[in-house]
Amino acid sequence: MRQFSMIALMLALAPGFVYAQQVADSEYENADNSSVQAPVVKKVIPPKMLNQQQIHISTPDVADAEFSEEARAQKINGRCLISFTVDVNGMPQEIKPVRCSDPSFAKSSVATVAKYRFKPAATEDGDPVEFHESVVINYNRPDCFDPVAPIRHAFIAPPGVTPSDPGADGVYPLTKNVTPPEIIRYSDEGYGAAAFNSPQGNGFCDIVLTISATGKASDPQVTHCERPELEESAVKSLLETRYKPGKVNGKAVAVRVAVHLEYADDPSK
Numbered sequence: 394m395r396q397f398s399m400i401a402l403m404l405a406l407a408p409g410f411v412y413a414q415q416v417a418d419s420e421y422e423n424a425d426n427s428s429v430q431a432p433v434v435k436k437v438i439p440p441k442m443l444n445q446q447q448i449h450i451s452t453p454d455v456a457d458a459e460f461s462e463e464a465r466a467q468k469i470n471g472r473c474l475i476s477f478t479v480d481v482n483g484m485p486q487e488i489k490p491v492r493c494s495d496p497s498f499a500k501s502s503v504a505t506v507a508k509y510r511f512k513p514a515a516t517e518d519g520d521p522v523e524f525h526e527s528v529v530i531n532y533n534r535p536d537c538f539d540p541v542a543p544i545r546h547a548f549i550a551p552p553g554v555t556p557s558d559p560g561a562d563g564v565y566p567l568t569k570n571v572t573p574p575e576i577i578r579y580s581d582e583g584y585g586a587a588a589f590n591s592p593q594g595n596g597f598c599d600i601v602l603t604i605s606a607t608g609k610a611s612d613p614q615v616t617h618c619e620r621p622e623l624e625e626s627a628v629k630s631l632l633e634t635r636y637k638p639g640k641v642n643g644k645a646v647a648v649r650v651a652v653h654l655e656y657a658d659d660p661s662k
Contacts (some may be wrong), residue, residue, distance in 0.1 A: 440479040440511040440524050459504075460532060463497035470539045471495045472531045473502035474590060481521040483511040491527065492589065494540065502530045529590050542585030547653040548573040551601045552616060560649075564603055565641060567650040572640040574604045574648055580633035583626035588656035596620045597655035598627040606645040608636040616651065627654050 464471060471494035477485040488506050490499040506528060514524035533539075550567045557568040565571050588596040598618040602610050613628045631652055639648035 436517045437522060437524070438515050438517070440483065440514045440526065443483070443510045443512055444508070459501040460534060461497040461501060464495060464532065464537070465534075467495075467497075468537045469495060470531075470533045470537045471498045472529055472586075472589065473498045474527060474529050475502050475506050476525070476527045477506055479511045479513055479524045479526055481513050481523060483513040485509050485511075485526075494589070498530075498532055505530060542581050542589070543657045544579065544581065544585055544588075545655050545657045546576060546579070549651045549653060551649055551651045559646070562647075564647040564649050565639070567639065567648055570641065571646070571648055574608070574639045574650060575637040577608070577635040577637055580630055580635070582629040582633050584623060584630045584654065585656055587623050587626050591620060596623050597653060598623055599651055599653050600628060600631055601649065601651045602631060603647060603649050604636050604638060605647045606638050608638045610634065610636060630654070 473493040474491040475488060476491050477488040480486050485506050488503050490503060493499045493502065509528075513521040515521050548567060554566040554568065557566065557570045559565045567573055584598075596619045599616045601614040601616055603612045604610050610632050613632060615624050615628065618624045618627065631654065638645040639650070640646060
């Protein structure tokens, strides 16, 4: 008998409305005074899942996504980001895995999405239209463990730093005269999952913070995040992380650094 288990899935429906360009009945004049039709933007209502109660895992005995033999053998949990198109009949088409935490989850995730049924997307006039969508399927068994998210980091000098002397607060900027801090234990407070879930990319963040002489992070300042929704979890993750402090002449000191944080599909790169 096949064993099944999946605790949660998140349907990444776009909030509110998205827009599609259609041709209007109105006309305008172009540069050579000829009359052409003016394009207008019409609202498109995203699709709505019809069988979410049957697909969504709400109790331990409900099953719809299969744990692969490889995943069970490795005793790992995981997730897959799947892209697909909802056609005008509400059926998922062109189902493709964007990324999976482990390749063993891909086949089951694609098969699960193929079961979805939707009320199709439609224009404000009620005409059904195709709609590109994505979904994250999470696999979680109590007898399996969650692999460490493949997150890379780098310490760099904060923007605009020129002097290497400490400020009035005794904090050194990270320069070539300062031995940079090190991460002893990274604490992922939601950043890995948020970056994984993005269809557009892995989503990096650059955050400036102070690491004290005892290895405690404080005073975060986000200088750039590829996606704004990553900011909160990236900051929280770095604040909860344990550090080995930076040093000057072998002595631990407080250092102001910029941290580049990035989810890596392939941690070996």
